Amino acid sequence: MxxxxxxxxxxxxxxxxxxxxxxxxxxxxxxxxxxxxxxxxxxxxxTYVPLRHVYQVYLPGLVKLYDPLKGIEPHPVTQDYLQDISTLRTTLESEGLNDPATQTLLADLRQQSTTLIDENPYLASGQITTFARLKRRIQDFTDINSADRAFQQFWQADYWQDIGWPTAEQFIDMQLVPLLQRNYFRQTLPTGQFVDExxxxxxxxxxxxxxxxxxxxxxxxxxxxxxxxxxxxxxxxxxxxxxxxxxxxxxxxxxxxxxxxxxxxxxxxxxxxxTHEPAAYLADRVSKFAMVRLINQTQTTVRSGALLNPRQPDAAYTRIGDPAKLDQITDRLVQVIVLRVMPTVKPDLEQLLRHSLRQALLGGDVYTGLRQLPGFDSLPGDAVDGVADYLAQASVDVLAHSYTDDEGRVLLDQLSREFRQALGQELQTHANSEELQALLSDLLEELKVNYIQRSEQDDPRTTLREVDVLDQQTQSHQSR
Structure with a gap:
């Protein structure tokens, strides 16, 4: 305890x-x-760089915080452009459209527009589509096909007097400024890669x-x-x-x-x-490979004669356990047949012997002569039944007693050994060996061809669905 x-x-x-x-x-x-x-x-x-313009609209504080980690800073060209637009708006509110300061700012914006079109500051940040959208918007608004001439027309005091400052201001705030704010300059490493901390x-x-x-x-x-x-x-x-x-x-x-x-x-x-589709076709491919390789290796073994002569020494063959495993398996099969199978089939054996003896007696010349004598007419029925029963019982008993008896066991082992040797010698003869090897090789080749043909007809996805169903059933049983 x-x-x-x-x-x-x-x-x-x-x-x-x-x-x-x-x-x-x-x-x-x-x-x-x-x-x-x-x-x-x-x-x-x-995804920060591709979605940076979205963060600028909804999370400007995040952009200000994360830009330094990506080496992003405002581009000088577009930043100066935005700064002049902001100054122009302030000047217009305080001085008016015809003030000399306003005219100077408009002239400066026309010059910067020319620089913007010529240098394309969006190219370094990979925003070609944004730059194209910017030019398309100014062209559509001014109805001028050239982007440079459209900007020159837009930043004119006379043009603003025609369309009105509120309309121009709305276009600037809604169409131009968001696209200008998207542009940036990104620092690079000596290796040419962008900075990313x-x-x-x-x-x-x-x-x-x-x-x-x-x-x-x-x-x-x-x-x-x-x-x-x-x-x-x-x-x-x-x-x-x-x-x-x-x-x-x-x-x-x-x-x-x-x-x-x-x-x-x-x-x-x-x-x-x-992974459903790849797994289905990969499993089908692997199963074909495994089957063909197994059959090919079996064919090689058959053609070499190692299958029909297991005692043939082979340096490449690795043996595990007792080398006499085949003899032990044969001995066990004989024991099962003698002690278990023979008593079970004894009635059938009696019928077979009875039929064979009756045919042998009825067809013999001796029985034809004995039938002429009185009392021999009923001999075949009784005699044959008795002899058949005796022979069947004797066959079973002899095999059983011989297998359990020491001397009988020696005789049975000798008989079994001689039988195996005789069978092995016959199988190893040139004619029998070649015929059996050819038949087995053809059988394996037929199996391989038919397996591949049948596998081509079957959809591997159907098999995989069956596997999934079995897995679900197994999981449901385990959960219970």
Whole structure:
């Protein structure tokens, strides 16, 4: 019986183990949430430049905060242009349209418009479509086909007097200024790449992921002595993207695995749907390859004669266990046949012997002469039945007693050995060997061709759907 101290220690260890397991589950969920947060930041960083104009409208504070990390700063050409527009609006409100200061600002804007069209400051930031939209809008508003002449016409005091300042101001605020604000200048590194200091944020997560992976793999290696730290780390290969400073979008893989493992989100169905088509055709391809390779290797074995002569030495063949496994299998089959099968088929054996003896007696010359004697007419029925029963019982008993008797066992082993040797010699003769090898090779080739033909007729997606149904049934049974 267990001592009181052992029982108390088990009671203490059990709650402690449960607490550790619960803490480990919560820690895994927290790490998974950290990966999700990091991945959201990664995708935000990847999409920031294309969506920067959207953030400018709805989140201008975010743009002001994040632009320095991407090396983005206002472009001098468009910034000066916007500054002159703002000054012009202030001058118009205080001095009027005909004031010399206003005329000077309009002339300055006409000059800057020419520089804008000639230099195309949008080219460096890759906003060719924005620049084209800007030219299209000024052309449509002034109804002039040339963008340069359209700007020259627009920044004229006489033109503003014709259309009115409110109309011009509305066009400037709604059509020109938003497109001018989209343009920016982005700093580059000596290597020619754009400045991107997202690593300053990402390195915090990378350090956390590295420490968490190191500790977890060390715990796994400590719990299982057969698993070294390197093996445990290799089995977590899918978490390596968490440590890479490039291709950060690959962190989707460890996030999906972690979500499924911690039960935060069931992504198995999503992964199954995403990989449905590739998995179906890949499985079909692999099954064909495996079947053809198996049959080809079997054909090679048949043609070499190793299948018909298992005792033939082969240096490339690896034997496992007792070399006399075939003899043991044969001995076991003989034992089953003698002790189990023969008593079961004894009635059929009696009928066969009775029929054979009756035919032999009725067809013999001796019986034809004996029928002439009185009392021999009923001999075949009684005699044959008795002899048949005796022979059947004797056959079963002889085989059973011979197999269990030491001397009989020796005789049976000798008979079995001689039978196998005789059969092996006959199979290894040139004529029989070539014929059997050819027949087996043709049979395997026929199997291979017909399998490939049938597999071409079957849709692998149907098979994969059947596999999915079986998996669902298995999961439902396990949940019960």
């Amino acid at each position: 267990e001592s009181v101290e052992e029982v108390q220690s088990q009671v203490i260890e059990r709650p402690t183990g449960l607490r550790l397991e619960r803490w480990g589950r919560r820690w895994s969920q927290a790490a998974t949430i950290a990966i999700a947060v990091n991945l959201c930041l990664v995708f935000f960083n990847l 997202f690593w300053r944020i990402d390195v915090i997560f990378v350090i956390f992921f590295a420490v968490e992976l190191l500790i977890r793999t060390l715990i796994i290696s400590r719990r299982d002595p057969d698993i070294s730290w390197g093996v445990a780390l290799a089995r977590r290969w899918y978490e390596l993207p968490l440590l890479l400073p490039f291709w950060r979008w690959l962190r989707l893989l460890p996030l999906a695995v972690r979500c499924h493992r911690t039960h935060l989100l069931n992504v198995e169905n999503l992964i199954g749907q995403v």
